Amino acid sequence: MKKIEHIGIAVKNLPDAVEIYSKLFNQVPYKKEIVESESVATSFFQIGENKIELLEATNPTSAIAKFIENKGEGIHHIAFDVDDIVKEMERLKKEGFTLLNEQPKKGADNKLVCFVHPKSANGVLIELCQEIK
Ligand code: ZN
DSSP, rough: OEEEEEEEEEOOOOHHHHHHHHHHSOOOOOOEEEGGTEEEEEEEEHHHTTEEEEESSSSSSHHHHHHHHHHHEEEEEEEEEOHHHHHHHHHHHHHEEEEEEEEEETTTTEEEEEEEEEGGTTTTTEEEEEEEE
């Protein structure tokens, strides 16, 4: 893993959260994107080398809706940049981590992604992401 690519924050209302975070960062998001496969609407802020992703559920069965129901709003996942996601997934599997998807899938912001189960990582949901070139 190379570096933290972004931190994902689960929010109840994306427009409200974008307004708050725009004030906090003194800038507007560079991207808004709906990821149908994950049932989420996302907005991305670029803060220096790092990004912050705000995530809102687009339907009640979304993982984000369930997360907020259980834990409330807050930090949802930490995403790490990898060069070769397939290789990294194989490595982690061998190390005994539980992956939430067997194949890399298309995530937001032009990335291939894979999630590591929070039970494998002390309660933190880890996202691997590889830029699609
Ligand atoms: Zn993410």
